[in-house]
Amino acid sequence: MRIVSDQERKQYQHVWVLAEQRCGRMETVTFELLGAARRLADRLACEVWCVVLGHQLEEELTSCFVYGADRVLAVDAPELADLLDLPCANTLARLIRKHRPEIVLAGATMYGRSVVPRTAGMIEAGLTADCTGLDIEEDSRLLLQTRPAFGGNIMATIKCSDHLPQMATVRPRVMTVPEADQSRKGQIIREPFVSEDISAAMKLIKSEIDQSRVASLSDAHIIIAGGRGVRGEKGFELLKRLAYRLGGAVGATRAAVDAGWIEYAHQIGQTGQTVQPRVYIACGISGQIQHLVGMQSADLIIAINSDPRAPLMQVADYAVVGDLFKIIPAFEEEILRL
């Protein structure tokens, strides 16, 4: 909605998070966004509302309070059980028109990337996709939305000054999950599902769990990632074995994925996943910016590379110079001795 007067602007209040759930469980990105929303709402002296669309999610609603929500806006209907884009986008647009939030955040996930742009189009709001940082501009109260631009070579900060609500999607694992506060309570507001929100344009035929996602990168504490230096599928077997020994997951650069050595589900970076493990071991990865944006918030980065001048060797906490085909087996041997 285009804002023409200060009076109109004042009617928009609170920071919303569009919750994301799968198979009846809240996804971690919801809690990450609640933490970010809490920080913004504290700056704006307003509330955090969590919008939960789905079916039979009663037990999950209270978890939103624990991670920072003041209110939960819940729409529970069998028609929302499959989380089809159009019914969800129609419902969200209807709720926004009614309650007028100032800011709406969602995960830059398959779900958020598909529902939120549709919603923004319906209500004529601006949307910044794939944000990596959010802040509030002191005097204007505007949301400062930072995201990589021009292929990740610069970071752009975007403001949406003429339209409300200000909408942004944020990649999973970019924000940290806040400490759970079990004593926090809040109010649940229930809204009905209306038949006009159903769309005949979409029908779910079948849903299947993606078996290639066996390595859950997003939840792994240790990630062993390989790049072009790994030289092929056989090289990745070496990494998989190390990951197995350490209880970690395997990641990859786009170069390795494009070469067909490993599935896309393992790709880390601008066009892959963003990860935040405790330990990230990069093997044969040069460290171009498009890769760095996906892993630079790891707690500890170990890089193994034959080229000491590779960019990743400059950002690593431990830079190991040498041939990964000699270093990894030696490392594995040491682990077996422990």
Ligand SMILES: Cc1cc2nc3c(=O)[nH]c(=O)nc-3n(C[C@H](O)[C@H](O)[C@H](O)COP(=O)(O)OP(=O)(O)OC[C@H]3O[C@@H](n4cnc5c(N)ncnc54)[C@H](O)[C@@H]3O)c2cc1C
């Ligand atoms: C729009 C866009 C989006 C992109 N998105 C992504 C993305 O999401 N993720 C991503 O990763 N990339 C992405 N890229 C690609 C990115 O720019 C790089 O091309 C890519 O990350 C390079 O992968 P690499 O490090 O595996 O390969 P290289 O840059 O070729 O590096 C290989 C490294 O291996 C080292 N090496 C070689 N042999 C050995 C050995 N035996 N032992 C130790 N080290 C060795 C070399 O010294 C070198 O540093 C994107 C690019 C564009 C333009």
